[in-house]
Amino acid sequence: MKNNQHTIVSPPKLFNPPFQPSSLLSLILFFAFGLSFGILLTFQLKNVSFDFRFNEFSPSSTTANPTTQNLGLEHFIHPLKTNHNMSDEELIWRASMVPKVTKCPYKRTPKVAFMFLTRGPVLMSPLWEMFFKGYNGLFTIYVHSSDLSSNWTESEHSVFYGRRVPSKNVQWGKVNMIEAERRLLANALLDFSNQRFVLLSESCIPLFNFSSIYSYLINSNQSFVESYDLMGPVGRGRYSRRMHPTIKLHDWRKGSQWFEMDRYLALEVISDKTYFPVFQNYCNGSCYADEHYLPTFVTKKFAARNSRRTLTFVDWSKGGPHPARYTRNDVTLQFLEKLRSSNHCDYNGRKNQTCHLFARKFTPHALDRLLRLAPKVMHFNP
Ligand SMILES: *[C@@H]1O[C@H](CO)[C@@H](O)[C@H](O)[C@H]1NC(C)=O
Ligand SMILES: *[C@@H]1O[C@H](CO)[C@@H](O)[C@H](O)[C@H]1NC(C)=O
Ligand SMILES: *[C@@H]1O[C@H](CO)[C@@H](O)[C@H](O)[C@H]1NC(C)=O
Ligand SMILES: *[C@@H]1O[C@H](CO)[C@@H](O)[C@H](O)[C@H]1NC(C)=O
Ligand SMILES: *[C@@H]1O[C@H](CO)[C@@H](O)[C@H](O)[C@H]1NC(C)=O
Ligand SMILES: *[C@@H]1O[C@H](CO)[C@@H](O)[C@H](O)[C@H]1NC(C)=O
Numbered sequence: 001m002k003n004n005q006h007t008i009v010s011p012p013k014l015f016n017p018p019f020q021p022s023s024l025l026s027l028i029l030f031f032a033f034g035l036s037f038g039i040l041l042t043f044q045l046k047n048v049s050f051d052f053r054f055n056e057f058s059p060s061s062t063t064a065n066p067t068t069q070n071l072g073l074e075h076f077i078h079p080l081k082t083n084h085n086m087s088d089e090e091l092i093w094r095a096s097m098v099p100k101v102t103k104c105p106y107k108r109t110p111k112v113a114f115m116f117l118t119r120g121p122v123l124m125s126p127l128w129e130m131f132f133k134g135y136n137g138l139f140t141i142y143v144h145s146s147d148l149s150s151n152w153t154e155s156e157h158s159v160f161y162g163r164r165v166p167s168k169n170v171q172w173g174k175v176n177m178i179e180a181e182r183r184l185l186a187n188a189l190l191d192f193s194n195q196r197f198v199l200l201s202e203s204c205i206p207l208f209n210f211s212s213i214y215s216y217l218i219n220s221n222q223s224f225v226e227s228y229d230l231m232g233p234v235g236r237g238r239y240s241r242r243m244h245p246t247i248k249l250h251d252w253r254k255g256s257q258w259f260e261m262d263r264y265l266a267l268e269v270i271s272d273k274t275y276f277p278v279f280q281n282y283c284n285g286s287c288y289a290d291e292h293y294l295p296t297f298v299t300k301k302f303a304a305r306n307s308r309r310t311l312t313f314v315d316w317s318k319g320g321p322h323p324a325r326y327t328r329n330d331v332t333l334q335f336l337e338k339l340r341s342s343n344h345c346d347y348n349g350r351k352n353q354t355c356h357l358f359a360r361k362f363t364p365h366a367l368d369r370l371l372r373l374a375p376k377v378m379h380f381n382p
Contacts, residue, residue: 073106077192082142082165088183095186096271109137110195110218113188116143117170117180118202121152123364125160127205127371130380132159135210140191144184146170175280175289177257182276185266196220198260203325203361204312205370207340209379213357221348223265223302226255226310227295238292242282246274247296255295258312258358265302272297307346313339313356325361331369336377 086094116122122143132139141163148169154160165187170180181199188194196217206213229252230236239252261269275297283289298306315324345355362370374380 077106079190082163082187084166086166088179088186091186092182092270095189096267098267108193111138111140111191111193112214112217113140113142113191113194113197115181115184115188115197115199116141116202117177117184117199118143118145118147119170120145120147120150121154121202122160123202124205124362124367124370125154125158126367127374129159130371130374131206131210134381135214138210138214140188140194142184142188144170144180146180173288173290175283175293177290178276178279178293181257181290181294182270186270189263189266189270195263196260197263197266198311198358199258200312200358201258201360203363204258204358205360205362207313207336207357207359207378208354209381212379216347216354216357217260219348220262220307222307223259223261223298223305224309224311225259225261225265225294225298225306227253227299227306227308228255230254238283238287240282240287243278246278247300251296251300252292253295253299254291255308256310256312256314257290257294258310258314258360259294260311260357262305265298265305268302269294269297275300309345309355311355311357313342313359314361323361325363326366327363328365328369331362331366331373333373333377336373340378 084091114128122128132141141159143160143164144167145164146167146169148167154162165184168176168180168183170177184199185197188197198217208216229250235254236249236252238254239247239249276293279289279293283292299308318324339356339359341353343355344351344353346352347354
């Protein structure tokens with residue numbers, strides 16, 4: 001008797017005239033093999049793009065078809081589109097991957113990811129258009145727009161064109177705001193060139209030109225997540241004892257939602273499976289996760305990498321739950337100069353005159369004055 005392995009690979013035996021038990025066995029095995037191969041092939045052709053499989057099976061067909069998917073590096077490191085159908089869980093898993101080989105096999109120009117967390121459109125977009133002009137390749141824009149019913153569109157020539165990421169509903173002060181921030185971070189992390197990540201609102205403006213902001217961020221050896229310990233009802237008063245023991249009262253921090261961070265910290269934030277669930281479960285009601293989650297998490301785990309200050313200026317001096325809004329008459333040369341040279345801050349271990357790179361909240365009425373003053377005061381390319 002021949003062994004099975006031999007009979008499988010020799011089909012001609014099937015046509016031997018007398019039917020012996022061994023050839024019957026080989027017939028059955030051959031059929032089974034053929035059938036499973038057929039099923040497998042059909043399955044693959046159905047689920048995966050036909051072009052892709054076809055190329056894989058026939059090395060001779062190397063004609064460059066621009067629509068053909070390939071496994072090259074370019075697509076992987078520079079995703080061109082922000083649109084995808086990954087669930088949050090899938091997206092975060094995909095974005096959390098870090099190359100084990102640290103040396104980069106291509107020339108990488110670091111980029112800054114500008115992440116806009118908005119309701120509808122980016123209200124100050126004409127100013128941002130002016131800001132970004134001439135700096136292609138050094139930035140990437142992501143817009144998370146929580147107003148899912150709005151169907152605003154940008155012109156094809158806009159830097160915001162096609163930059164919306166798959167978004168979900170966001171309520172002011174609710175934990176789904178952090179979910180949106182994590183979604184923005186994860187989308188931005190998919191681009192390996194993004195090294196710094198700044199969160200902005202629709203009413204934010206830049207206070208310096210692109211080259212100044214880029215160099216400030218790229219050269220900083222710390223992240224900018226504001227964090228302080230505040231006694232009283234709007235500080236420690238928002239802590240819930242149910243967060244114990246993961247988060248203790250003395251771990252509790254407060255700070256502005258508007259952060260800027262490096263890639264290392266961004267990866268840690270989206271991968272946090274310890275502290276974030278505690279906020280999801282127990283930071284509800286009058287807790288305001290957006291003012292506490294990142295300050296608490298970053299201070300507890302990565303305090304040395306954080307400057308504990310925010311780069312986004314805002315005026316709370318008028319009191320109440322919302323900061324001051326700036327409209328047309330507020331925008332003067334002196335006002336902008338004041339915002340630009342606010343205080344003395346630590347930057348890379350040295351005193352620096354620049355504390356804030358961005359400011360909020362500006363209404364669309366302030367736009368034409370800003371556009372007029374920006375080249376003069378903020379040295380934008382006119
Ligand atoms: C995304 O689309 C693919 C097919 O295009 C589908 O198989 C998959 O289930 C979709 N994923 C989600 C999360 O909708
Ligand atoms: C989308 O925009 C068009 C034109 O601006 C408007 O007529 C329509 O009602 C909008 N649809 C929704 C769902 O907002
Ligand atoms: C502040 O930091 C910026 C960005 O690196 C730098 O260009 C500037 O010279 C610094 N200013 C001072 C006063 O050190
Ligand atoms: C917060 O959530 C917890 C658990 O889900 C619930 O028991 C509690 O009543 C909620 N508190 C508020 C103020 O909504
Ligand atoms: C940042 O740079 C300054 C000056 O070189 C140094 O003193 C400080 O320790 C650095 N911080 C970090 C987190 O690397
Ligand atoms: C950007 O602004 C700085 C002053 O903040 C100025 O020195 C520099 O020349 C400007 N850069 C460009 C490219 O205009």
